[in-house]
Amino acid sequence: MRAIAKAIGLSAACAALTATATYAQQDRWYPSQWGADDQRGAANRITPEKVLEIKDLITSGRIYQLGRVYEAGMPLFGTRHFSLRIPQAFGPSGANEFLYFDEVVSGELGQIGTQFDGLGHAGIGNVFYNGNRTEDFVRAEGLTRLGIENVGPIVTRGVLIDVAGYKGVERLDGGYEITAADLEGALRRQGTEIRPGDVVLLHTGWGSLWMQDNQRYLGSSPGLGVAGAQFLVEREIVMVGADNWGIDVSPGADASVAAPVHQLLLTRNGIYQFENLVTEELARDRVYEFAFFFSPLPLKGATGSPGNPIAIR
Amino acid sequence: MRAIAKAIGLSAACAALTATATYAQQDRWYPSQWGADDQRGAANRITPEKVLEIKDLITSGRIYQLGRVYEAGMPLFGTRHFSLRIPQAFGPSGANEFLYFDEVVSGELGQIGTQFDGLGHAGIGNVFYNGNRTEDFVRAEGLTRLGIENVGPIVTRGVLIDVAGYKGVERLDGGYEITAADLEGALRRQGTEIRPGDVVLLHTGWGSLWMQDNQRYLGSSPGLGVAGAQFLVEREIVMVGADNWGIDVSPGADASVAAPVHQLLLTRNGIYQFENLVTEELARDRVYEFAFFFSPLPLKGATGSPGNPIAIR
């Protein structure tokens, strides 16, 4: 993999992503290193050996919840929605007066609130991870390939990169691009290393705007640039998470391209994304290494998953 | 807690639950042992010390997925529904032809498919866990108390009780009541003990009917009876899960009561339930002890959560 990553090369990737639309699909990123039929991408890096790494990371038994509550009034991208209602009671039934409630929920689950992006979420034109083409796998009733049910649980070593802390601010500015140098600098400051199969979370401080100033939260935000993302790709990780809405910096350096980090991570490298995370407590407690757990909701044929991932140290 | 459980007493509880409707709320089960304001019930048993127990349970790094895929055609109780659709693509945008998909989902999430019952799900008449009354906490826009967002992650020792194996069958019969003696016998056969703070999963074999014969799956099923449930309550566990649709045996021994195990576990004791689990692989591999992980989807004010809990050994 590292060989492949180097073959593409950082500068070449950047050049590619600022090139014309015609270019976009020129360099073939498939078949994937996990075979032409693979649907799991970097989740393949979660081996039993990797799972065993978590044992030494759990030292105090303290759990950090990294997910947001799904609720009315949370920031929603575009015209997506979230609705939850409690219907009338069912019952009471029987001499024991059994009575129960449920809830009816609707929304773009998988792409609202804290959201885990699967490999069927983002493509380069009509081509997705491992060369899957829209016309071949995207159906009204669900994706027939790359659905979120293929991912499986992600249990691995997690690393927090406190980029805001490295830059000496509470919150990075909207539009601030996190560079490879930032990542390297922050990791050095923390004394943390990234290993293959890790999950990497970025703390930008942007999350403090969640439900405080939704309009601003959803606007320009700090995030990864292509070079920073390439730095992570080369480290053979499983997933990148952040406390912003899109992982990508917004707006990006090049106004002619849209969400290039999505394409670099998801489409080209099968590396997952987790958006709208809560990283504040990890940063505050300087928890830079931890056991990470997330088990995607297996909605058949979905592009993503909601969830409440956790960190344990 | 054990003292309280004994004070209620097994025979008294059974008598109570077969008594008239007037009786149902006579013996007060509140305030809870965790205080009159508690909303988490047995999740309070998940302490950092308990979390640390999982370290020794993880020996091979193998992960078992215990959740079902959410899909069209799965068994659904009553008139509940599940719908997932992939809308038209968004994009392509930019010179890099960024294109993406999401999904629109609706359903009684929290009470369809693999489902985790929260403390706002089941009551005795209008009274729920810790004495919360319907009129005080159940609102159209979500429960104002006992919502699933209060539970927090459940990371603890898990125990599988292979009741089907103990009875020497592939699948227990519909209507078969799992008794305290069955649980004791099966645990003895396995050489497993239950400890406070554990999660207990029951393998009945009923899960093999899932999407094979939905009508039968949703009909009479093997499950826990009140005495069996009381046996588990006294062991101060956090949650009971099973490969059937309702934990309770259906129909129960006494036709005049409905789902008494729900009330004993959820309402009276704050012990959670997880329904429609996949326990087959654990039973086949004789994995009777394992690290258990589940992080409920924090749908604000919901009665339950969907999910894909995992076991690691």
Place this chain on the structure above:
Amino acid sequence: MRAIAKAIGLSAACAALTATATYAQQDRWYPSQWGADDQRGAANRITPEKVLEIKDLITSGRIYQLGRVYEAGMPLFGTRHFSLRIPQAFGPSGANEFLYFDEVVSGELGQIGTQFDGLGHAGIGNVFYNGNRTEDFVRAEGLTRLGIENVGPIVTRGVLIDVAGYKGVERLDGGYEITAADLEGALRRQGTEIRPGDVVLLHTGWGSLWMQDNQRYLGSSPGLGVAGAQFLVEREIVMVGADNWGIDVSPGADASVAAPVHQLLLTRNGIYQFENLVTEELARDRVYEFAFFFSPLPLKGATGSPGNPIAIR
């Protein structure tokens, strides 16, 4: 009916509605004049003879659409929602390449956008039209009585009362209460009379804010006061519609009561309401009498109906 209306009396009704909560259910409004089992209320006034009245009202064949388009961005009350998505295509199938689309919609249909309030929508405490009690007819899966499917088509003479025009303004102010004197004055100015079985639409001018200033639209608005509503009740009409979100003036004259016009019309008198109508064109063209058509969407057990009622002259 007129006798009953007089027996209650205008001043008594006003006194009642400003009295204490204890009072609210004191004067029994049931059984209804259409019998103790009636579920249709004032829709009973749509007789074949009344339907025949429309023949003379149709003179030019011109149709006015009175409903709003249901769309993202329309004003929504509270946390109600509306979502529409076009899924991926189905097909193409066959040598003829048959391909089709549908849409998945969710929302509080019946109570969003242009909305027709049924008799199960509003009550005085737990008592509704004709003495139906919440516990007897309101169920999770739909109302078992008073559902919108009982109403049937409303085809009758329609009358527009241009209150804004009568007051010499484009748009009445937020909080302006339309009085009985306003209605009488406006009718006199127009030379229009109200007859039993009619539908009455009020033009307040408030509709011009729709999707222009949603926040203002949903705030304080002009509307009917109790005395104005009583004036209409005594005229034995079928329905009141308006170009505001709630028929009732908001806020009302008495801050201690909420939506008293809803209760007077729907609960006590079985008279329907139609909110968020488009009355602008009728007012502009001085169409004060017309044939009115509306056929509620028969959503079984619903409290209301969306729709696009029409006026023909």
Place this chain on the structure above:
Amino acid sequence: MRAIAKAIGLSAACAALTATATYAQQDRWYPSQWGADDQRGAANRITPEKVLEIKDLITSGRIYQLGRVYEAGMPLFGTRHFSLRIPQAFGPSGANEFLYFDEVVSGELGQIGTQFDGLGHAGIGNVFYNGNRTEDFVRAEGLTRLGIENVGPIVTRGVLIDVAGYKGVERLDGGYEITAADLEGALRRQGTEIRPGDVVLLHTGWGSLWMQDNQRYLGSSPGLGVAGAQFLVEREIVMVGADNWGIDVSPGADASVAAPVHQLLLTRNGIYQFENLVTEELARDRVYEFAFFFSPLPLKGATGSPGNPIAIR
């Protein structure tokens, strides 16, 4: 129009529809006779003059409801769904104890239950009415052209053709193709003529299976064949309705083509369809001519509309 219809010709149309996929788009059906920008198709035939025709058709004031109730358990095509739930009460508020209910609904509204097919529903490959191409007008958030909100009210002369009665049966057999000769024969028997701008309803008797035998209802059904549909096209009508689920006979005479009547009516000729109607009472009462009213629910960008159309005589 008649000239155009003849130019295509019945035999040619049939030949076309049984030809290879390559053929399907060969004969251009656009621009439409109502101009290259038209989005309303045959609804353009609803002129004020046509509306005035209804006056003489209304003789008794009797209303027939032609729509089905939308409810759990109704026949649903494929994996479409319909869900309605009544949430918890809002209120009581104020001294007057104002309390209200609404409903949360989800489903493929526009394509479930009684459903009116708009011009964005069916295409020949990626080309729809008036040459609109999928890539140009079909978006996740709704159709940008041909949406149901463009249709406008359909108020016109309605004609029932009692095909079952003509064939002397209560219910035509599944798979029975209604031919042009059947239509002519039934019209002659009734003494009814079709005029330009009419709505035509077909009574097949199939509707008696609705909610009696849903599986059979949704299977093979009697319906229009291409030649019968062409007969109606040539009469310049606005809409064809029927008491079956698809207007088209199912299965059709040629197994290699799918729903050719949909394409002939909607795509090529801009003539609307109304499925799952109730025609039984009209047939029983021999109401062959009537005033027809339907006002599509203006769901912005939808492919169809639910509704309860009515006939008045």
